[in-house]
Amino acid sequence: MSEVYADRRVRLRDRCAAAGSPAALVSRPANVRYLAGGSPPGAVLLVGPEPEADVLLCPVAPGGEPADGRLDELLRQQVMPAGGGDPAVAAVDLARRAGADALAVEEHHLTVARHRAMGSVAPALRLADLACAVEQLRIVKDEDEIACLRIAAEIADQALGELLESILVGRTERHLALELERRLVDHGADGAAFPTSVGTGPHSGRRGHRPTDRRVEEGDFLTVCLGADYRGYRCEIGRTFVIGTTPADWQIELYELVFAAQRAGRESLAPGADYRDVDRAARQILDAAGHAGATVPLTGHGVGLEIDEDPQLSPSAMGKLDACVPVTVEPGVHLPGRGGVRIDDTLVVRQEADGGPELLTITTKELLAL
Amino acid sequence: MSEVYADRRVRLRDRCAAAGSPAALVSRPANVRYLAGGSPPGAVLLVGPEPEADVLLCPVAPGGEPADGRLDELLRQQVMPAGGGDPAVAAVDLARRAGADALAVEEHHLTVARHRAMGSVAPALRLADLACAVEQLRIVKDEDEIACLRIAAEIADQALGELLESILVGRTERHLALELERRLVDHGADGAAFPTSVGTGPHSGRRGHRPTDRRVEEGDFLTVCLGADYRGYRCEIGRTFVIGTTPADWQIELYELVFAAQRAGRESLAPGADYRDVDRAARQILDAAGHAGATVPLTGHGVGLEIDEDPQLSPSAMGKLDACVPVTVEPGVHLPGRGGVRIDDTLVVRQEADGGPELLTITTKELLAL
Structure with a gap:
């Protein structure tokens, strides 16, 4: 070793x-x-x-x-x-x-x-x-590093899965975040990879939202973003759910849009792809739907010993992806006052012959009504 | 404001x-x-x-x-x-x-x-x-800043007090630390002031010990160090307990020694006192008992918007205390392989006429057998 x-x-x-x-x-x-x-x-x-x-x-x-x-x-x-x-x-x-x-x-x-x-x-x-x-x-990881990231992602998936089985209405963002962090450690993480973000209602869909005392309510979007640190390696997963039995039309529409953008980003991950082309693949779908002002400066970034490392997947980034580079793909839209959607995965860039991008965070991306 | x-x-x-x-x-x-x-x-x-x-x-x-x-x-x-x-x-x-x-x-x-x-x-x-x-x-705080520190200390005291009422044997350092951090937030903290340290058995008495999966056992020393962040202001409290009904003689002896050193440090806090004289007051008691090699480079430090700010109470520090300077007094002894004792308070330097040093962290410093 x-x-x-x-x-x-x-x-x-x-x-x-x-x-x-x-x-x-x-x-x-x-x-x-x-x-x-x-x-x-x-x-x-x-x-x-x-x-x-x-x-x-x-x-x-x-x-x-x-x-x-x-x-x-x-x-x-x-x-x-x-x-x-x-x-x-x-x-x-x-x-x-x-x-x-x-x-x-x-x-x-x-x-x-x-x-x-x-x-x-x-x-x-x-x-x-x-x-x-x-x-x-x-930037390019060896298979031992990727194995650590894979375990980190598994831990985050488990922590998130358990949270989804519990009652959410009435609990605060802050408590949900703390519970997720406890579950990460329960499942073997050395700690949280970064401060867990939980945003409900008008806070949903915000990148890096810091949990507040707002409680989850019926009809809310709920955005959760967390990650585990396993032997120093950090992954990231973000999902958005809807609280209650029937999502509103605007929620379904917005979710499908962000989902399409995130899928386009994931599908564009390949050795040799320009960083900014990955960003554009996701971004143009959101822009075309009129959300150019509601998105963030970047669509994804590298992960490893730091949660935000090279490469940056942004409009101005220079460079091309290599195989064995783990990155996030995390487009989102936040509508001030209403909330929004973020969907965030950690994937490893792989050759087409090796099966294409390897998805590390496997929690479903269907719109779950909780 | x-x-x-x-x-x-x-x-x-x-x-x-x-x-x-x-x-x-x-x-x-x-x-x-x-x-x-x-x-x-x-x-x-x-x-x-x-x-x-x-x-x-x-x-x-x-x-x-x-x-x-x-x-x-x-x-x-x-x-x-x-x-x-x-x-x-x-x-x-x-x-x-x-x-x-x-x-x-x-x-x-x-x-x-x-x-x-x-x-x-x-x-x-x-x-x-x-x-x-x-x-x-x-360095010198106004009364609004001190009020925030006072609340931060109260929150830490509450979180610690609740932990002491629960069953400790068999639980891991990591879980105790997570529970303390959750309780800090429950009581109104914006977060932990610093990563909560819980050390049992051979880990007890270590400054900045990072919690592991070691479980609390009968006969252990248990050292806990935590703090709350309240509106940006950070306090610190550290206590050492003994697990089980009858502390061993060496435990009682070591505890009394560190307690005496900590008291000497606290009592030397006064406007005009040299930083290093506060350090010496505590340190010489430990040194005289033969623990010169088992102590740490400093006996205390300022707190405020950062958990470790000026002044440093150490042998080489230059300067004198002022009124309205909040500091920690936190001597400790760690014996490799056996464990040790740390006792840590946050106090505000005050004029003699104003009642002398104001103790913010009021949890008892008796040796509790839990």
Whole structure:
């Protein structure tokens, strides 16, 4: 298992060397976890000129948490002495001593103050920009990563399925969200992948709606969006239901529209497809029905160690999908004052020959009246 | 109510002007909230040369969350146009047009990449460092802020009290933590102030222990640390209990020691006291009993809009307490393999004449056998 992390560091080392930096400092927690198997709070990873110089620097925490149990055991760890300061600053000195004349750092993550402190300890060492090199490596997943996502999706499906069997009318958004999060953990999640969103009535269909004390009422749309974190991998599922026996005509119409848009998005997922074409496939159906103003900036996004990672499926996104890239497809329409519909799946892009896109979140997308 | 935020912005404006910057850009979310009443995701606050130039810049979110309902209604808001980019970059241009020749920015929060993008839009505008000016303003709380903390503490006390009435043996750390978080929300919290920590047996007494699937057993120490977020203000309470009817001698001894250390810390809270003297008051009792290696780097810290803010009560901290500063006092000892004790209160520093330190978290600190 551990060679996985060493192999990833080799790929990063090669990229950096090709760009003129013999060493790299990785500080963004999800990137540290990707390359080291875990990311203890505050830890940074030095990827040195040689594998032997790779080291995970952790801030001291006597009496605190032990380091993450799944850390790559082939990777050297160094705990900062008490009062030892910022591990990123210590890493600069280690890079210099390992013979590096330049160190690539994550300028999109390091603060100006931290970058300055790093620059001042070894003025002869040039600080270059690693940019999003690790994020780029993370886009295409291996089958072990996809297996984690598959389990995460299964857990979310189970939690959602159980909720649907319970009485919903009269309960608040906040309580439904908390119950879903408890069920995620019951089924083996390490936690929620992101704050569970439950929106009823006028709140339904909103992306990222934060649960309030509004109670579920007869005739409401109810939109639920949740995900599980399983071994660091995060999936996402969103569904919209109608409360009561007979959906109104506008509800059926809107649901069918969003369903059609979501299906079009899913069906356009293929290796080689432009990111923005996936977005357009879903978006044009909503736009054509007059909802151009009621949609969101993006139709979907990558998932993995973060719930929102590359690629972005949006009108301005540049790039093409690869096989083994997990993404969400989550169009929605929200009509101010009335509510709306969102339908959200996590899928893995696969070759046509392999059966096309693999749907991880399998809860039904029929319009259920609860 | 809203003049509160305008007044805070006046104080910041005055400080910046005195330091040579007629305008400031605040990007750290808790700082934005302190000065604007709320911090919609991604929003930044420009504090201009004149109050009329103050503006909260929010990224576009059509169909998404509305702006925070408690935002200062006297403050101008500007939503970025679709694809309008980083509001911090837009703010640079606004500052220039408002006549500022320098803009103080939060170098400890802005990334290198973002800072560079800001610098490139208006090369004639000098970017200075605001440093932790807003964090400094936040240290001393007004009575409205303290009232929120008092309610937050009451909620945490209630949630903890209810848990103590239930059966604990056989339940996992993870489930106890989830139940506590649900109870916090039941009692009116906006959420947990931080991830609830529940540690049993060998995990007890650890600071920031993340709940596992270990079940509570007879004879265990059980350490619980939780807090409520009420209107953005966050408190913290930690208690250690013993499971079963008869604590072992080592448990009673260790508990009494930590209790004495915590009391010494609490009693040393007074306006004018050095931060490190508070730390020393608690720490020396643990050190004298031979636990120097089993303690943590700090004995307490400020609380407010963040759960861990200035001041830090640690051996190397510089500065003196003021009245109306809320802090935690939370010494603990963890013995690897055996467990330990933590006792954690949130208190407000008050003048002797006002009755001395005000204890916000009032759950008993007797050693309860549950």
